[in-house]
Amino acid sequence: EQLPNMMLFSSGSENDSERIEQLVSKINKSNCKGIYLDLMDYVAFLAGASCIISPDSGPVHIASVFNKPVIAFYKSYEKLVHWHPLSARYVAILKDNISEITKEELIKAFQLLKIQ
Numbered sequence: 704e705q706l707p708n709m710m711l712f713s714s715g716s717e718n719d720s721e722r723i724e725q726l727v728s729k730i731n732k733s734n735c736k737g738i739y740l741d742l743m744d745y746v747a748f749l750a751g752a753s754c755i756i757s758p759d760s761g762p763v764h765i766a767s768v769f770n771k772p773v774i775a776f777y778k779s780y781e782k783l784v785h786w787h788p789l790s791a792r793y794v795a796i797l798k799d800n801i802s803e804i805t806k807e808e809l810i811k812a813f814q815l816l817k818i819q
Contacts, residue, residue, distance in 0.1 A: 709753075709818075711735040714745065714762075754818050756809070758801060763788050774812045776801050792816055 711734060713723045723737040740748055746765055749755060755766035756774040759782055763775045767789035774794050777783040783795050794812040798804055 709734065712738050712748075714738045714740065714748070754813070754816065759783075759786050766790060772816045772818060774809065774816070776804060 711730070711732075713726050713735070714737070715723050717739050720737070720739060723739075727735050727737045738748070745762075749762060749765050749771065750769045752766070752771060754772045754774065755762055757763050757766075758776045759778075763773055763786075766773050770790050770792075772792040773788040773790045774796065775783075775788055776796050776798060777786075778797075778799055780797060783797065787793070787795065794815050796804055796808055796812065
């Protein structure tokens with residue numbers, strides 16, 4: 704609602720399809736889709752993205768290769784210090800549980816990165 708022109712994609716392998724479809728159905732918006740790509744196609748997909756939102760994992764670091772804006776979720780400050788994105792523009796959100804991240808925190812991250 705706050706970012707009506709943005710497409711959101713939840714990604715993973717075919718093994719993740721049930722979890723991804725559950726997430727997409729919870730969001731229940733026409734601009735949210737699940738995608739299933741092999742690694743090379745996924746890297747190309749991230750290269751074309753305007754922003755990457757991810758827990759501290761591979762997509763954060765792949766996005767850094769392309770200097771994409773990143774919103775990254777970390778469970779601890781130590782992990783953030785050691786594994787922070789190398790992108791010039793990123794916002795890190797520290798939470799013990801990813802499900803505790805609020806919509807307001809994400810909107811603020813988008814605003815800090817000047818993503819519309």
